[in-house]
Amino acid sequence: QPLISSSKWLQLHGLKRNKLSLSQILSQIGFQHRKDYVTTLGKLVASRYAEGLFPQYKRAQDGSVYNLTAKKELILHFVDCLMRAIELYKQRMEWLTSESRQIFGVIQERCIVIVLDFGTAAPTEFDLSRDALSMVLVEQVTRIAKFNLIRAAQDLMKWQQKSTPVSEHTVKSAVMWLWKLDHLTAASHTNSAEALLEAMSDEAVSS
Numbered sequence: 742q743p744l745i746s747s748s749k750w751l752q753l754h755g756l757k758r759n760k761l762s763l764s765q766i767l768s769q770i771g772f773q774h775r776k777d778y779v780t781t782l783g784k785l786v787a788s789r790y791a792e793g794l795f796p797q798y799k800r801a802q803d804g805s806v807y808n809l810t811a812k813k814e815l816i817l818h819f820v821d822c823l824m825r826a827i828e829l830y831k832q833r834m835e836w837l838t839s840e841s842r843q844i845f846g847v848i849q850e851r852c853i854v855i856v857l858d859f860g861t862a863a864p865t866e867f868d869l870s871r872d873a874l875s876m877v878l879v880e881q882v883t884r885i886a887k888f889n890l891i892r893a894a895q896d897l898m899k900w901q902q903k904s905t906p907v908s909e910h911t912v913k914s915a916v917m918w919l920w921k922l923d924h925l926t927a928a929s930h931t932n933s934a935e936a937l938l939e940a941m942s943d944e945a946v947s948s
Contacts, residue, residue: 742836744847744884754829761826763800766819770811771795841877848877852887852904854940857922858933859892867924875916883912887945890915893936894926904945 743750756762760769767773774797795808836842855874859867882888885907890900900918905911940946 742833744849744881746847746849747833747837750833754826754833756826759822759826761819761822767798767800767807770815770819771798771807771809774806774808841873841880844873845877845881848881848885850946851885852943852945853882853885854889854891854904854943854946856933856936856940857890857892857919858936859924862924864924871919871922874919878912878915878919882915883907883909888915889940889943890918891936891940892922892926893932895929895932896926897932897936897939898922898926899939904943 745753752758757765760766795810798807798809799805800807837847855877857870857874859870862870878888887904887906888911889904892898900915
């Protein structure tokens with residue numbers, strides 16, 4: 742799946758985009774039963790010609806009533822379309838909550854700098870963090886344009902001096918650099934801010 746936000750994904754695959762929202766379906770399988778105010782008569786007049794002729798559906802949201810005129814085949818067509826839409830939504834949700842995306846979300850920027858701040862993590866947590874970072878490098882960073890890694894420490898550590906074009910070689914190099922990092926390194930309370938400022942100083946990084 743493309744590395745796009747859910748709002749962008751819905752613009753491409755959502756119910757409205759495919760004319761499958763409730764109001765869109767109702768307009769295609771029937772017509773609204775109206776009660777309009779007639780100025781010349783000075784009162785509400787209901788359209789009664791359809792009463793008893795068609796099945797009716799009342800929308801809970803606004804109380805509007807629709808007379809359903811569609812044949813069974815058309816309604817079954819919409820049932821099929823909605824079932825396919827539900828399956829697509831399920832696939833999207835499973836994808837969003839799997840692998841590196843459940844930790845990092847979906848990376849949408851074309852150029853990123855990942856700031857590593859391990860703090861006082863225990864050795865097992867340190868390795869788990871590196872596993873997660875390796876996963877995001879392989880699964881998502883391989884699909885963007887440029888990246889870099891910076892470790893927050895008293896002596897700032899950078900994988901590269903500036904963001905580097907993504908390739909199979911650079912991603913492998915970054916993973917190797919990650920796993921060569923020492924568990925413990927000298928730190929101060931300003932390290933995180935300094936690392937973030939260093940990341941933002943890269944002209945290629947937009948956010």
